[in-house]
Amino acid sequence: MSTMDECAVRADAYHLLQQDIYRHLEEAEYVAEDLLEDDEDSIELGSMLLVELSAMIRGMLGLHRTTPTGTCRTCGGPWPCHVVGTIYTMVKDPQRPFVELMRRSAAESE
Ligand SMILES: [Zn+2]
Structure with missing residues (x-):
C-alpha cells in the first residue's frame, strides 16, 4: 500500500470514528432533552451520562500534557x-x- 493509500485509509477511518463519536454525543443530548419531561429514569440516565462525558473529557485532557x-x-x-x-x-x-x-x-x- 502506498503512502497516499495509507493516508486515505487513515482519513476514512478517522472520519468514521469521528461520526461515531458525534452520534454518541447526540444521544447524550437527546437524553438531556428528555430530562425536561421530568422522568425519573431519564434524570438518572442523564446524570450518569453527564458523569461519563465529564470523565471522557478529563481523560482526553490528561493524555495531552x-x-x-x-x-x-x-x-x-x-x-x-x-x-x-x-x-x-x-x-x-x-x-x-x-x-x-x-x-x-x-x-x-x-
Ligand atoms: Zn495534544
Missing part, C-alpha cells in the same frame, strides 16, 4: 496543542453555553 521541551506528549505539536485549546475554549469561552450553565449552577448552590 506538555513535555519538558514544550510539546504535547500525545500530539507532538507545540503546547498547548489543538486538543487542549479546543477543550479550554469550549469550557471557558463566555460566549459558549457551558460558562453560563456553570454560573447558574454556582448561583443555585449558594
Whole structure:
C-alpha cells in the first residue's frame, strides 16, 4: 500500500470514528432533552451520562500534557496543542453555553 493509500485509509477511518463519536454525543443530548419531561429514569440516565462525558473529557485532557521541551506528549505539536485549546475554549469561552450553565449552577448552590 502506498503512502497516499495509507493516508486515505487513515482519513476514512478517522472520519468514521469521528461520526461515531458525534452520534454518541447526540444521544447524550437527546437524553438531556428528555430530562425536561421530568422522568425519573431519564434524570438518572442523564446524570450518569453527564458523569461519563465529564470523565471522557478529563481523560482526553490528561493524555495531552506538555513535555519538558514544550510539546504535547500525545500530539507532538507545540503546547498547548489543538486538543487542549479546543477543550479550554469550549469550557471557558463566555460566549459558549457551558460558562453560563456553570454560573447558574454556582448561583443555585449558594
Ligand atoms: Zn495534544
